[in-house]
Amino acid sequence: MVLFFQQLVNGIMLGAAYSLVALGLTLIYGILHIPNFAHGHKYMWAAFTSLFLVVNFHTNYWVSLLIAMVVLGIVGAGVERLVYRPLRNVPHINSFIAAIGLLLALESLSLIFWGADFRRFPTLYDKPIHLLGVAITLQRLLVIAGAALFIILLQVFIKRTWLGATIEAVAQDPEGAQLVGISIDRVSSLTFGIGTALAAAAATLIAPVFLVYPTMGSMPNLKAFVVIIIGGMGSIPGAVIGGFMLGLIEALGGGYISTDYKDLFAFGALVTFLTLRPMGLFGKGVR
Amino acid sequence: MNRISGKWIVLAITVIAVIIPLVVTNKYYMNILIMSGIWSIVALSLNLILGYTGQVNLAHGAFFGIGAYASALLMLKLKLGFWLALPFAAAIAGFFGFLIGLPALRTRGSYFAIGTLCFNIIVTLIVDRWEGLTEGARGLMGIPGPGPIPLPWGGEITFKTMAAQYYLVLCFLLLTIFVLRRIMQSLVGRTFRAIRGNEELAEAVGIHAMRTKILSFTVSCFFAGVGGVLYASYIGFLSPEITDYHVSFDALIYVMIGGVGTIVGPIIGTLLIVTIPETLHIAAEFRLLLYGLILIVMIIYLPRGIVGWIKELKGKRRQEVIWEKS
Numbered sequence: 001m002v003l004f005f006q007q008l009v010n011g012i013m014l015g016a017a018y019s020l021v022a023l024g025l026t027l028i029y030g031i032l033h034i035p036n037f038a039h040g041h042k043y044m045w046a047a048f049t050s051l052f053l054v055v056n057f058h059t060n061y062w063v064s065l066l067i068a069m070v071v072l073g074i075v076g077a078g079v080e081r082l083v084y085r086p087l088r089n090v091p092h093i094n095s096f097i098a099a100i101g102l103l104l105a106l107e108s109l110s111l112i113f114w115g116a117d118f119r120r121f122p123t124l125y126d127k128p129i130h131l132l133g134v135a136i137t138l139q140r141l142l143v144i145a146g147a148a149l150f151i152i153l154l155q156v157f158i159k160r161t162w163l164g165a166t167i168e169a170v171a172q173d174p175e176g177a178q179l180v181g182i183s184i185d186r187v188s189s190l191t192f193g194i195g196t197a198l199a200a201a202a203a204t205l206i207a208p209v210f211l212v213y214p215t216m217g218s219m220p221n222l223k224a225f226v227v228i229i230i231g232g233m234g235s236i237p238g239a240v241i242g243g244f245m246l247g248l249i250e251a252l253g254g255g256y257i258s259t260d261y262k263d264l265f266a267f268g269a270l271v272t273f274l275t276l277r278p279m280g281l282f283g284k285g286v287r
Numbered sequence: 288m289n290r291i292s293g294k295w296i297v298l299a300i301t302v303i304a305v306i307i308p309l310v311v312t313n314k315y316y317m318n319i320l321i322m323s324g325i326w327s328i329v330a331l332s333l334n335l336i337l338g339y340t341g342q343v344n345l346a347h348g349a350f351f352g353i354g355a356y357a358s359a360l361l362m363l364k365l366k367l368g369f370w371l372a373l374p375f376a377a378a379i380a381g382f383f384g385f386l387i388g389l390p391a392l393r394t395r396g397s398y399f400a401i402g403t404l405c406f407n408i409i410v411t412l413i414v415d416r417w418e419g420l421t422e423g424a425r426g427l428m429g430i431p432g433p434g435p436i437p438l439p440w441g442g443e444i445t446f447k448t449m450a451a452q453y454y455l456v457l458c459f460l461l462l463t464i465f466v467l468r469r470i471m472q473s474l475v476g477r478t479f480r481a482i483r484g485n486e487e488l489a490e491a492v493g494i495h496a497m498r499t500k501i502l503s504f505t506v507s508c509f510f511a512g513v514g515g516v517l518y519a520s521y522i523g524f525l526s527p528e529i530t531d532y533h534v535s536f537d538a539l540i541y542v543m544i545g546g547v548g549t550i551v552g553p554i555i556g557t558l559l560i561v562t563i564p565e566t567l568h569i570a571a572e573f574r575l576l577l578y579g580l581i582l583i584v585m586i587i588y589l590p591r592g593i594v595g596w597i598k599e600l601k602g603k604r605r606q607e608v609i610w611e612k613s
Contacts, residue, residue: 035400093397109576229401267406267409271405
């Protein structure tokens with residue numbers, strides 16, 4: 001039973017992280033219908049940015065989280081402007097291929113800047129807390145709490161503010177949104193900025209739990225895609241529920257069936273979904 | 288270019304390809320040429336499903352790896368000869384393509400791309416972890432090269448020298464080009480292009496879209512497997528990295544840069560991308576940066592690659608659409 005609860009807690013932590021990464025991805029997909037395949041590599045860049053701030057400038061962890069979010073938000077908006085905007089009116093698969101180019105470039109740039117070493121992210125919150133025989137570090141609890149906070153903030157932003165409403169308007173009907181005076185360009189940049197900033201938050205929260213290295217973004221990126229396909233591309237509740245589902249599948253599958261094949265469960269789940277329900281849990285039936 | 292001069296150009300290039308080993312004796316350059324030949328086969332096979340049928344398959348590395356591992360295991364564990372292992376291994380790669388195509392080809396566009404990419408990761412994971420069969424990360428060593436072919440009037444063709452290996456790869460490259468060209472000129476090839484243009488419309492005129500896509504995918508995977516077999520026997524060593532999705536990305540880059548949906552495009556793309564960084568001795572991480580940036584610039588400004596661009600410059604008739612808007 002202790003094993004079960006331990007894996008449950010681990011699964012929730014993983015799920016929180018996946019949800020947060022997938023949230024940005026699904027937001028971008030919902031507005032621009034772009035499968036932003038370089039999302040995980042911006043996540044990796046964010047981890048390096050906050051690591052750099054904490055180690056070299058001894059910046060406070062939470063301050064560097066905010067700085068990483070702002071920096072990556074600007075990077076995200078810039079990428080939208082330079083790479084994705086010229087491709088807006090061509091088939092989306094072209095954007096997908098451009099994203100592959102982008103992820104290769106981002107990965108090699110980080111190799112050039114930081115080298116291929118695995119780095120530890122120093123943290124103040126690595127003391128384990130024991131509860132009913134289950135051990136969890138404070139940092140892991142922070143991942144869960146942080147994810148919950150950002151999910152709520154995003155929801156409030158979209159449902160309660162004017163700026164958020166423009167995002168929802170474009171997602172629902174781009175032409176109608178333009179008719180009432182919403183600039184698609186501005187909303188696209190904004191969405192990309194927010195989506196990337198969410199990935200940056202996720203990266204800074206997770207980095208102290210795992211390690212920081214140039215290819216650290218590939219797996220979360222793929223998992224986030226698995227999550228949004230399971231949840232339905234463009235659906236925010238889908239990303240959250242899909243993220244937690246995937247985290248639990250992995251933790252319980254890894255704990256009870258095989259740790260070696262832990263990653264296989266995620267991709268197996270994806271193949272199952274593609275076969276049985278390609279539009280995902282909350283998808284609109286468009287493939 | 289008209290038909291006659293086109294034929295002469297093809298003949299001239301073939302003659303140059305045949306006499307190269309007589310001129311180039313440097314082992315380093317021969318190695319680059321052999322690798323370009325193998326990757327050209329892979330790029331050409333990817334182009335069948337990607338360029339001609341319009342489905343962005345990102346699992347090509349997996350099928351290449353399945354072909355390579357299947358042939359190595361057939362030769363090492365079942366002691367089959369190269370010439371028997373080759374068709375079997377390629378057929379195994381094709382069969383996997385068929386199996387994966389059944390669920391994956393039900394989806395389109397980005398979904399298909401992501402689905403195939405995930406399949407590729409599953410394959411790499413299994414190859415890496417199933418140590419009893421594949422030796423895992425240690426890799427498979429001592430894969431035999433092709434056995435000698437006896438000639439009817441005595442003597443035999445052996446494949447011990449670099450030049451002989453080169454000719455072997457060249458033969459298979461020409462065979463691949465020949466088969467793919469014949470497919471594309473046939474009615475079947477036209478149905479592939481019809482799917483690429485507009486799947487609904489193709490179905491409306493009586494093309495069974497699913498069956499057509501599966502056929503294209505299976506043939507494409509078969510030739511990827513051929514490339515894998517040649518790679519395995521040439522290098523003699525396999526590790527799980529060779530099934531990795533980065534191999535799929537490489538093949539995609541070759542096709543996109545050379546010219547998607549053309550026969551010469553993937554070959555030109557492969558030659559450029561494999562030979563230029565090698566001869567200029569560019570460090571690996573800068574190479575990757577360069578590929579990435581080139582891919583982005585190409586997809587924005589020259590989505591049809593070098594060959595498509597040249598065709599456009601020559602003012603040929605309006606190009607067919609490559610991918611339907613989805």
